[in-house]
Amino acid sequence: MNWKKTHFYFIIFGIVTSIAFSQNSIDTFLKPADSLNLNRKKTVILTETIIGTASLVGLNQLWYTDYPRSKFHFINDNAEWLQMDKLGHSYSSYHLGRFGAELLQWSGASQKEQLIYGAGLGFTFLTAVEVLDGYSSQWGASIGDVIANASGTALYVTQELIWKEQRIIPKFSFQKSPYASLRPNTLGSTWQEQILKDYNGQTYWLSINLKSFAKASKIPKWLNIALGYGADGMISGNGEIPDNLVGFQTTKKRQFYLSLDVDLTKIDTKSPVLRTLFSVFNTLKIPSPTLEYTENNGVKGHFIFF
Numbered sequence: 001m002n003w004k005k006t007h008f009y010f011i012i013f014g015i016v017t018s019i020a021f022s023q024n025s026i027d028t029f030l031k032p033a034d035s036l037n038l039n040r041k042k043t044v045i046l047t048e049t050i051i052g053t054a055s056l057v058g059l060n061q062l063w064y065t066d067y068p069r070s071k072f073h074f075i076n077d078n079a080e081w082l083q084m085d086k087l088g089h090s091y092s093s094y095h096l097g098r099f100g101a102e103l104l105q106w107s108g109a110s111q112k113e114q115l116i117y118g119a120g121l122g123f124t125f126l127t128a129v130e131v132l133d134g135y136s137s138q139w140g141a142s143i144g145d146v147i148a149n150a151s152g153t154a155l156y157v158t159q160e161l162i163w164k165e166q167r168i169i170p171k172f173s174f175q176k177s178p179y180a181s182l183r184p185n186t187l188g189s190t191w192q193e194q195i196l197k198d199y200n201g202q203t204y205w206l207s208i209n210l211k212s213f214a215k216a217s218k219i220p221k222w223l224n225i226a227l228g229y230g231a232d233g234m235i236s237g238n239g240e241i242p243d244n245l246v247g248f249q250t251t252k253k254r255q256f257y258l259s260l261d262v263d264l265t266k267i268d269t270k271s272p273v274l275r276t277l278f279s280v281f282n283t284l285k286i287p288s289p290t291l292e293y294t295e296n297n298g299v300k301g302h303f304i305f306f
Contacts, residue, residue, distance in 0.1 A: 033108030035109040039088050040107035045117075048100065052125050053192040060132055067138040072131075075140030080237035082254055086148040089126060089228065091204055093152030095283050098166070100277060101156070115157050123153040150234045156301030163272030167212040169263065170204065171226065173306045177201040182245060183235060203230040207261045222266040226285060228257030251296075259290035259305060 033040060078086070100121030101114040109118075126149040134141030152170065161165050177200035180187040188194035194201060204229040211221040234251040235241060241248055264278035290305035 005108065017212050030276055032106045032107075036108040041104070041109055044103045048103070048121060048302050049137060052128075055125070056128055056132070059129065059241075064132055064136050067136050069135055070135040070137035073140050074134065075142055077142050077237070078144040080147070081199045081234060082231035082252060084202060084204070084231050084234075085237075086144055086202040088202070089145050089148035090152035090155070091172060093122035093126055093149040094156050095152075096125060097153050097156050101160075105185060111160070119153055119157050119160070123149050124244050163212070164214065166265075167209045168260075169207045169224075169282065171207045171208075171261065171285040172283060173203045173205065173228075173287075174201050175203075175212075175306060177232070179233075179235060179250075182248070186236070200230075200232050200234055203228045205229075205257070205259075205261070205286070207263065207285065209263050209266065211266070222263050224261040224263050226257070226259045226261040228255075228285070228290075230255040230257065253294050253296060254267065256293045256295075257305070259285070260288040262286045 036296070037164045097119040098187030104114045104118040127146060130141050130145055130149075133145075134299065155168065155170070156166065159168065176191065176194060177187075178196055179200050180189075180194045180198045186197065188197040199273050201237040207224045207226040209221075209224050210219045211217065211223065231252065231254055233252040235248070235250060239252065264282040265275070267278060269275060269278070285306065287304050287306040290302045291299060292302060292305070293299050
């Protein structure tokens, strides 16, 4: 499945969630229930069902109706975009699941329900979108996408079961690339579109909390080290040069990063509003000094990299 569709609905879900919380800024409302609150639980389930259903119906009408239908089929797109789209699926599945689990925690639901019904939200939604892809002649269901979706959910659930906390958090960052202007229809014509479409400008991170692995140290509990992956030089997913760019030469390359980061959820605050905002924005990597490695250019440093 094309990652830009997934990313689009992931952003919508995050915005709707943050707006819903920010408009109800009363601390007693935002504070998680100490025991099961059935009204809250029903509200969470109903809200997630409505948003998920509306998103799938809207996606089907706005995206797929412009292309012919087909019998359900699979495609193998694992080699495309240097796997950047697969990281996008994993990232999205993780955070949709995390939001779902945290909403159930707010309702006072048990940990079992949080992990089964909340954390499974991302995988369930993205798998439903994959089914829509499977019936479209333009695309097709991708086993690689399904595996990536499952890995994001598994990363969240496994950490909760083992550590009762999230020590390793997927994060996202973006910088404009020079390739979008060459293929604006594919890579985006505006900055907002490019965030979703231009894999050359995207970086995905695993942000690791140092204090969680060294409890006795004096390391600030909010300080993280981040391992990043990006790719550059991609005009198309499969490496083909379009007719209007015949003669254009580019070399695809993988980029690996080592950086510092902040776990916003580890910042001490008694404000439920701030805790909610920190949870939402903890999806993004904090700009900081970074080392970059590529096979052709070796290691180089960035004073600030996002």
